[in-house]
Amino acid sequence: MRKIFLLILGLIAIAAASRQWQTDILGPAYQYTYIDQGTDYSGPVRSTVVRLRADSARGDLGALYVHGFNDYFFQADMGRQFADHGLRFYAVDLRKYGRSLMPGQTPFQARHLSEYFADIDSALAVMEADGVRRVVLVGHSTGGLITSMYLARNSRPQIRALVLNSPFLDWNQSKLQERILIPAVRSVAPLMPGLKIPQGVDDLYARSLLSRYGGEWDYDTLWKFSRSPAVEASWIAAIDEAHDIVQRDPRICMPILVMHSDRSFASGDPDSLSQCTDVVLDVTDIDRYGRGLGPDVTMVTVPGGLHDLALSAPAVREAMYSYLFRWLAARGL
Secondary structure: OHHHHHHHHHHHHHHHHOOOOEEEOOEEEEEEEEEEEEEEOOEEEEEEEEEEOHHHOOOOEEEEEEOOOOOOOOOHHHHHHHHHOOOEEEEEEOOOOHHHOOOOOOOOOOOOHHHHHHHHHHHHHHHHHOOOOEEEEEEEOHHHHHHHHHHHHOOOOOEEEEEEEOOOOOOOOOHHHHHHHHHHHHHHOOOOOOOEEOOOOOOHHHHHHEHHHOOOEOOOOOOOOOOOOOEEHHHHHHHHHHHHHHHOOOOOOOOEEEEEEOOEOOOOOOHHHHHOOEOOOOHHHHHHHHOOOOOOEEEEEEOOOOOOHHHOOHHHHHHHHHHHHHHHHHOOO
8 A cells, every 4th residue: 555655745746736726816936736536525626836936945844724614724934934844835725715715615624534544645746856855744733633633643764743723623602512413414425415504603713813803913814704604414423523632642653743732712711812712622621632743742821822823923932932942952853
């Protein structure tokens, strides 16, 4: 199987070497290219690789960023941070997300998180064609779950470290939902994969981020909705299956850095606390399950961090990046 994978990866790399790059929505410093991923149960699908221009950093070391749910890559400052520290920066918009979304598709639709493995493999092949031989894989939230599951199931020698930014390693729901409702949805998903499950109408996280509400950031709310959309039963089942994998001794045998805020937003908290807490996940769950991802895990608590630590207040981001790059340097990266 390994030889077959290497052959396929080599063929993809040959195609990637002649790939056409276009100027990205983030400006002339960034470029993007589409990757045809064939068809699935909904029709044609594609992923998108975004890169900081090759002249921004040199060498064979690069970072590949995988975004979370209801998200896409828009954190231009993150790419510059990696480039300033000598890493060539790439990001992938997964199928049915952001740049990869095609007309008529259901955003974020998935039946198994392993569907995204091909998107990561394709991005790695693009990086290899660009001369990147050593990779730091970076995952945020659901992207942290996907990358953890990916490395628990696959051996990729070019990936030298895993960096997780508030990874989605467990549900942040009530005991009733986690013990009864989610298993019930998972049991019916094979029969009714498209059954819609509402996610609520809270827009607190968006209001903590968007400049129109006093936040620091601007992004496309047609790609990153202010209110989380309903998901399909198959998505709930896919997440629950992935949680089973990463919570049951996944043994990811490489250095792993898990970072999260020092506090989760709680019911009854004033809205102002959304500017300095994780309003999406339970940080105690991240800490609990993050420690079990492999034999070499470093846990870092980031005081005042948001759910996406890269979108936190400037001083918090500075502290987070400072620790991240010291950690990489200590591991020869």
